[in-house]
Amino acid sequence: MSWLSWFLDRWHSAGVLFLLLLSAAELEVVLTKVCSLWGTPGNKRLFQDGDVIIGGLFNLHYIPSAVDQDFTKLAHYTPCTGLEIEPLQYMYAMAFAVEEINRNSTLLPGVKLGYHILDSCSRYPWALQGALSLVGGDALRCTVSDSTPPLPGGQPVPLIIGDVASTTTIMLSRILGPLSVPVISYLSTCPCLSDRSKFPNFFRTIPSDIYQARAIAQLAIRLHWTWIGAILVNNDYGQLAIQVFKQEVEGKGVCLEFIETVRRETIESDAKRVALTIQASTARVILIFCWYTDVKKVFLELAKRNVTDRQFLASEAWSTSNDLLQDLSISEVASGVLGVAIRSSTIPGYETYLRHLNPMDRPDDEFLKEFWEELFGCSYGHTSSEQGTLQKDPSPPCSGTETLEAVQHVFTDTSQLRGTYNVYLAVYAAAHALHSLLSCTNKDNISTCSSPKDIKPIELLQHLSKVSVTTPRGEIFYFQGADIPATYDLVNWQSTPEGRLKLVLIGRVNGFDLHLNDSAIQWSTGTNQVPVSVCSESCPPGTRKANRKGEPVCCFDCIPCADGEINNKTGSLHCHRCPSEFWSNTKRTACIPRQLDFLSFNETLGITLTTAAVSGAAVTTAVFVVFLHYRQTPMVRANNSELSFLLLLSLKLCFLCSLVFIGRPSVWSCRLQQAAFGISFVLCISCLLVKTIVVLAVFRSARPGAETMMKWFGPSQQRGSVCFFTCIQVIICAIWLSLSPPVPQHDLGFQRSKVTLECAMESAVGFSVVLGYIGLLACTCLMLAFLARKLPDNFNEAKLITFSMLIFCAVWVAFVPAYVSSPGKYVVAVEIFAILASSYGLLLCIFAPKCFIILLRPEKNTKKHLMAR
CATH class of the missing domain: 1.20.1070.10 (Rhodopsin 7-helix transmembrane proteins)
Structure with missing residues (x-):
């Protein structure tokens, strides 16, 4: 096993491919090695039994221990802390949808749907472990010791809803592709995932980044921003999004002054570097394709340097982040943000469902207990420390009388459900595919029925490709290959008297059509005046652009048109010669008839x-x-x-x-x-x-x-x-x-x-x-x-x-x-x-x-x- 150990030491994620090819004895040895390198994700999960179990992967925790991965030695992942509220809302949207479907007498009649939800903690290895654990029925999971009790939900799942990051989803789809296990993502937007030849088992309920990047490019072109800086996360989401953006603005007079990348493993140092770049740049518009936690680090660094005069263009990954909107320390930096957001919707009954959640009714829900303890400042007794030992929480014990019914919190705010609604749609898409698969069919007068206990992922995959869903709201939803029809909201972050920022809808994007209400926008300048971000001011009529040698096309000089030539447009590359009987006026903006000249008695x-x-x-x-x-x-x-x-x-x-x-x-x-x-x-x-x-x-x-x-x-x-x-x-x-x-x-x-x-x-x-x-x-x-x-x-x-x-x-x-x-x-x-x-x-x-x-x-x-x- 020495060669395999060497390989896993250097290629953590790629080593998972071998897990499907090993015997049980070899598998146990390999997993011991893998778990020692990757760390243990934790045993927290949310499970509901049923005739058919669908899997779910959510980034419920994010903040890792303060370990800066400098890549001078083998990376070591330690347990995550910090419960994320938005993903928690996603998770309960899946639970709510399953319960709603189970109450529906026309959808999956006689079949109880269950779920098995794991936390991927925004880490690729743990997401892969979780996916293999779900598909393999807990045969592939990291165990702390031989005395670790078996976890509930050992039944293999035929379908997984997740994950957030495009890079993670690409890994999941490639690994689960040979098994034909469908993967339905609610937030993965990489255009590459639309390739059915490479990802035949992938589906998503969010549009491809092609449409998002094109919408942002259209905004830049429409608002005459020609000099832009870009910050992107160093993964498939950021790299491919900026690639589409560059293709869309090519030949449209828009240039990128800089492109800075950040890594989550080195976000502290990356945020400082990016903040210095923004501060030194002449671009007044900054495009950011990052996760909201990365954006927050950058904004905090900008706030330290008092850089508040930049107009930010937000991708859907952070354009609606409540964590950013409610943070007073970055309100001046983030004021006026203009972004593309996942289209908002409502889920009838979901707010009531959330407000009635209570750990007393869900004793096995460790996520809800953790949220409860953070929200109400109480404790349910002993909690696991990062080292796995038991320590007494100093907080007072929870009384059981706490309730969410009157609490004003981001978790219970369902006024604008975006990613949450995508999860809801994904569950319904899975349910309709299962319904189609489990429905009895007559062929040659022979009735054939599939059993819920014997569902083959490849059959479910075939039915999922043909699914057409009518949601409880009456919305028709279907897949076009791996994608859904593209629809976005355009949002603006506007200041409030309290100092916080609020999210205001200022337009929509349908496919390639952009509709923007310019008068409703509050810009970073605090006025209704559109910020100017150009390398060189647009050449006025009467002049033409002359590119500067060795500089981008957006940086140019304005050269007056020659005698007899005119240009009556702003920012033109060429001057046009007047007809022979005409000549240019003094401003070189119009051709006027030439003055008749001859030797006269008056001169x-x-x-x-x-x-x-x-x-x-x-x-x-x-x-x-x-x-x-x-x-x-x-x-x-x-x-x-x-x-x-x-x-x-x-x-x-x-x-x-x-x-x-x-x-x-x-x-x-x-x-x-x-x-x-x-x-x-x-x-x-x-x-x-x-x-x-x-x-x-x-x-x-x-x-x-x-x-x-x-x-x-x-x-x-x-x-x-x-x-x-x-x-x-x-x-x-x-x-x-x-x-x-x-x-x-x-x-x-x-x-x-x-x-x-x-x-x-x-x-x-x-x-x-x-x-x-x-x-x-x-x-x-x-x-x-x-x-x-x-x-x-x-x-x-x-x-x-x-x-x-x-x-x-x-x-x-x-x-x-x-x-x-x-x-x-x-x-x-x-x-x-x-x-x-x-x-x-x-x-x-x-x-x-x-x-x-x-x-x-x-x-x-x-x-x-x-x-x-």
Whole structure:
């Protein structure tokens, strides 16, 4: 047996599997070893004989001796103390249901139902011992000594109602599965237990945690809690519940800041660690999947640290705990708790049953005696100590006159029965299955009946799967596989003037549908304002979320939408681009029509350019008047007065044509501006070119043999040349404007919030030919003027033309890159500036020296002076 001892030393719970495979002699040796390790649960039990006995497992005691299991040595379990009131109420609900069924003439007629109830003390090994003891008929039980008297209720049970913890129930179902013994739990909620392939013998009268976790997730999403802390008991109940919760909130913007686990074996140190984590966290909402005794330890630690600003989300395991609700030391910490609770119900006659309980009428009920002694402070004599010796209780003896009829106590409060009602339903489900099994059936004219003394668990299991129960309240109850239809209450812990907390119903959950009365909730803040629990405040409209590197998705920065993009929702991940004709407003929350923009006469730039153009035209007119007034003087006559007047006229047209570029573009203005510009400048350059040719011709004709040259450059030929050069530009413009003229067009590219209305060049070729022709004439004129700059003359006009053409060419060479790179309406401004700059250059360079002599140096305006060289 050395190998088995070694195995049991390390795998306490798993060793139970071997008990079903050993002989009686081996079994006794093994149980001696097991009991020495696990300890003895105690001999307290509640038993009522009957034709059919059903078993029950309840955690009637919880508080163990103060032994901190640090797992550095073999765990040793010592006897439990501390009677739990709520499980005690569960136990008597089972007893009440059995007695009620026995009084029912239509359910199990002629069959008396009995029960055999044991205390599992919230310990896995003892729950397994108790289950095996019930199924094996006390063959598998720990005995203190050979002199220990046999306990009542040695008959094997075909069905067990229990246990509380999901982990314990998983163990029970797996161990009893090969025997097909049905297990009906009233509080085990692990979703894994719904798997019929793994747990075919399991049933429960409480919904799966899937629905509870989903309901809590829906609450978090609905109340916009995105930053949550979680505390869970380190077993199947806590681990699987948080797993379902995480799956439900995935992709919904809810994150867990921390997940802390607690163990019942190390709850003292775990509670301190958890309290420190909560205190340091930024999450204001804390989700707890634990048993209420664990929660109490955590709350006490939080109360020591004065942490009272957290909103707790409660699972059904502690959301209705009277032990917590009545504890003044944690009322500030626990105020405002919002939780999911087992749906409440009533059991007719149950309160009367509880109030009539009395140890005098139930001398074998050790649990009731213990409760009596604690409630009334009396003693029924000798009680067992933790060491098994007998000690005299110092309390006065109970008189027998004590009664519960007028006592206000949690035990007798049946206003909201939750887990208690689940036990009640479980008993009725078992009774209806037994009724179906024991009912006689006719098959092939042969009546077959099962005997209550010969019930096979596998047959009972088959009937239990098909059970449909109508309770005394008229409620229809049935199993869907292992589960029942999911229904929950939503409860809120609210403060009372006395300082205690009260439980208030604020909503319900039916399946996946959540119904919440928000206005009825009192939050942890003490107000009706929903607490805020976020890692980052939700991004307002006009911004988008940008996740922080290495942090959860709930932690983010808010980035303003780019120009031309909007977001009119709160907490959006993306901004949306506006349609092409629209732009974002200043807050980036709406798309508004773009403002129409063009070079207008009302803006500063338009006014400046208009002033410059009008001034140029005015100066040109003044020069024209001066020349007209002094037309007979040598200065005017010597410089080809006819071409000078024509040049002044063309310059004036150049100044005025720039005005066509200003203002709202239209179909005709777009055509007119380029034609006026091209023709005016060609007329101007043609006049200069002809004047330069005439200067060259005059000096060339003075050479011998060149007298006839001037015949080809007479006044008519000069006028004809100017007209010819100009007509070529007119033809170019006519062809361009007839084939592919500039048209008004919206430019969406640069101005962002504005739409630039401009004259778009449909054909760049036409515009290039117009500019090219002007450039050709200008270059020719510059070249000829440069050749004539040193001709002997006291006032050589070729020099002036050379300077003017240098300025003209420089302006228009600079114009090309400026024109190409300028955005929006500034393209027009660049062209106007080039027109004005080149026009002013021509006007000043050619006519300013002449006007200076005519007006200020009249003594030089003589033929003698002009012919001096």
